[in-house]
Amino acid sequence: MRATVLHAAGDVRIEDVPDSVIKKPTDALVRVTASCICGSDLWPYGSMSPADGPTRMGHEFIGIVEDTGSSVTTVKKGDLVVAPFAISDGTCEFCREGLHTSCVHAQANFWDGEPDEGGQAEAVRIPLADGTLVKLPVAADSALMPSLLTLSDVFGTGYHAAVAGGVNERTRVTVIGDGAVGLLAVLSAKRLGAEQIILMGRHKARTDLGREFGATDVVSARGEEGIAQVRELTGGHGTHVVLEAVGTMPAYEQAVGIVRPGGIISRVGVPQYEEAPIGMESLFRPNLRLAGGPAPVRAYIEELMPDILNGTIEPGKVFDVTTDLDGVPAGYQDMADRKSLKVFIKP
Amino acid sequence: MRATVLHAAGDVRIEDVPDSVIKKPTDALVRVTASCICGSDLWPYGSMSPADGPTRMGHEFIGIVEDTGSSVTTVKKGDLVVAPFAISDGTCEFCREGLHTSCVHAQANFWDGEPDEGGQAEAVRIPLADGTLVKLPVAADSALMPSLLTLSDVFGTGYHAAVAGGVNERTRVTVIGDGAVGLLAVLSAKRLGAEQIILMGRHKARTDLGREFGATDVVSARGEEGIAQVRELTGGHGTHVVLEAVGTMPAYEQAVGIVRPGGIISRVGVPQYEEAPIGMESLFRPNLRLAGGPAPVRAYIEELMPDILNGTIEPGKVFDVTTDLDGVPAGYQDMADRKSLKVFIKP
Numbered sequence: 001m002r003a004t005v006l007h008a009a010g011d012v013r014i015e016d017v018p019d020s021v022i023k024k025p026t027d028a029l030v031r032v033t034a035s036c037i038c039g040s041d042l043w044p045y046g047s048m049s050p051a052d053g054p055t056r057m058g059h060e061f062i063g064i065v066e067d068t069g070s071s072v073t074t075v076k077k078g079d080l081v082v083a084p085f086a087i088s089d090g091t092c093e094f095c096r097e098g099l100h101t102s103c104v105h106a107q108a109n110f111w112d113g114e115p116d117e118g119g120q121a122e123a124v125r126i127p128l129a130d131g132t133l134v135k136l137p138v139a140a141d142s143a144l145m146p147s148l149l150t151l152s153d154v155f156g157t158g159y160h161a162a163v164a165g166g167v168n169e170r171t172r173v174t175v176i177g178d179g180a181v182g183l184l185a186v187l188s189a190k191r192l193g194a195e196q197i198i199l200m201g202r203h204k205a206r207t208d209l210g211r212e213f214g215a216t217d218v219v220s221a222r223g224e225e226g227i228a229q230v231r232e233l234t235g236g237h238g239t240h241v242v243l244e245a246v247g248t249m250p251a252y253e254q255a256v257g258i259v260r261p262g263g264i265i266s267r268v269g270v271p272q273y274e275e276a277p278i279g280m281e282s283l284f285r286p287n288l289r290l291a292g293g294p295a296p297v298r299a300y301i302e303e304l305m306p307d308i309l310n311g312t313i314e315p316g317k318v319f320d321v322t323t324d325l326d327g328v329p330a331g332y333q334d335m336a337d338r339k340s341l342k343v344f345i346k347p
Numbered sequence: 348m349r350a351t352v353l354h355a356a357g358d359v360r361i362e363d364v365p366d367s368v369i370k371k372p373t374d375a376l377v378r379v380t381a382s383c384i385c386g387s388d389l390w391p392y393g394s395m396s397p398a399d400g401p402t403r404m405g406h407e408f409i410g411i412v413e414d415t416g417s418s419v420t421t422v423k424k425g426d427l428v429v430a431p432f433a434i435s436d437g438t439c440e441f442c443r444e445g446l447h448t449s450c451v452h453a454q455a456n457f458w459d460g461e462p463d464e465g466g467q468a469e470a471v472r473i474p475l476a477d478g479t480l481v482k483l484p485v486a487a488d489s490a491l492m493p494s495l496l497t498l499s500d501v502f503g504t505g506y507h508a509a510v511a512g513g514v515n516e517r518t519r520v521t522v523i524g525d526g527a528v529g530l531l532a533v534l535s536a537k538r539l540g541a542e543q544i545i546l547m548g549r550h551k552a553r554t555d556l557g558r559e560f561g562a563t564d565v566v567s568a569r570g571e572e573g574i575a576q577v578r579e580l581t582g583g584h585g586t587h588v589v590l591e592a593v594g595t596m597p598a599y600e601q602a603v604g605i606v607r608p609g610g611i612i613s614r615v616g617v618p619q620y621e622e623a624p625i626g627m628e629s630l631f632r633p634n635l636r637l638a639g640g641p642a643p644v645r646a647y648i649e650e651l652m653p654d655i656l657n658g659t660i661e662p663g664k665v666f667d668v669t670t671d672l673d674g675v676p677a678g679y680q681d682m683a684d685r686k687s688l689k690v691f692i693k694p
Contacts, residue, residue: 094609097609099608101634102608102634164634261449262441262444262446267631270631271626271627273626274625274627274628275622275623276622277621278618278622278625279618279620279622279623280617280618280621282621283640285641286449287448287640287643288640289511289636289637289638290638291634291636291637292631292634293630293631293632294631294632296634
């Protein structure tokens, strides 16, 4: 079968690899019908050393179940399913609490811990299929496919940011980042009723989509000037919640600058730093709170799916390019160059 | 009048200073009847350079109103009052939300911003008296005085840790630190119904008081060994909430080590660091949350006072030494040497 393999920074290839097959009774084999490239794929694409590769890519996909292990009961051959980016059994104490990203029974919580599998491919072996997969009540050629695919990561991640940030109808929110996750954090904040949603981003086509998703204000300035503009938009004190969907240190510092005393910074951008200011001069003095992490998107799929099925929301608008597997390497480069927002793949 | 003045690390003196007087219509003048030394006073006592002094000390006190400015309405001459360690007007948007430490109308939020005033003295001028002071319904010689005095800081601070940490009856809690704040964080967690309260401390007299306040387990080991012991006591995953009442980097690292995935670290120990690990290897991967800051103790006084008045709780047990003003310098040294837990002052 064909799959996407990253060899080193800038070197991603479509290659013939051994067919994925069932290995454990809890596995399912899924023929991929829709997949995509994630903003987080761009971190290794930008910096991975050849010594850390080659590695299979892709952790967001929809597909048709082709085979199941002997103990799998919730999905069967022919079912159309969506796979969250985290593998989980659905029964451990953390899964029961909705923190599937900390499932204690998954051999690897994330796809990068399954070195011979990846979603940007023709097929994938799914560990812990009963806990991980969710059946979709539509056909594989449904026009809803882009929106349903966002349930595998970006929509659930944006929603996790908003939920972990405690967004509600009394909340003013700033979203840092106009990538797919940031835009879907806007949609999520809107869904939770936020009274003001300020989107910080400088790419007009993206911030326009952000306005469509519910942003009430757009601030294109960054750093001190961006902070000043957000403060001006909020009567001087900043917003109750900041959803940080980038992951860089400047984005974190910006978040600290625009969050209101007593407020909360909710991070879902993968941090590109380990140490950061959290002492008297940053978080402590104004009683700022910090939340977030890898989103347990599995916890949100059933909650978010109905509004996609009934057409109330259309998170799939974050996809601006569609390609087949052969177009994946160019898709990586276009996303890295910010020419594409998010690339939809039909293998 | 006489007051406590810190000149430099290790050099604290009782001196004659100009009498405190009313300066603004919103001021009150209070004759101090009970005061104390705070663990946070030990930071400047341990490290202040002579260039940063001399400075008046003390931010926890009870006293009798001797005079009031023309606009003060909530307290009058002769009232016994308790002063929180933060000055607040009680009417701004943050005060109304219970975040009095971020009051926008206080010229200085904390007493160290009022260079000519301090609670370890015979008298104090209280700015924004209507918002700051709370009347006590007892006489100045009441046996409840030590417990009521804890409302000015340490009890409210321990309680803030527990509230900000979201402690409830389904929560397992670890408290790091066996100082007065740590012990009152134990009492607060107990009050909020925590099902397990692990106190980390190595001073037996203090951890014994912690058990009396509600600790179900005591761990005297620190660092990796302490982390391992807490994990063993909690089925391997640590506690939902960690109340960090020390403020050092080792205490923070210990908190990260013992908090359960998805859990929360609530800090009330004044951080002796600015940068700390919060990235993928520490807070982010397990979706850990961070909360806390200087406690808005004013917000908690009315809530906590009834249980003191009716004898249900006795937070004043944290005082193990009583002295007059002349004994204050020795009190500082004894607390720094950990010979005294907390020194009660009768000026």
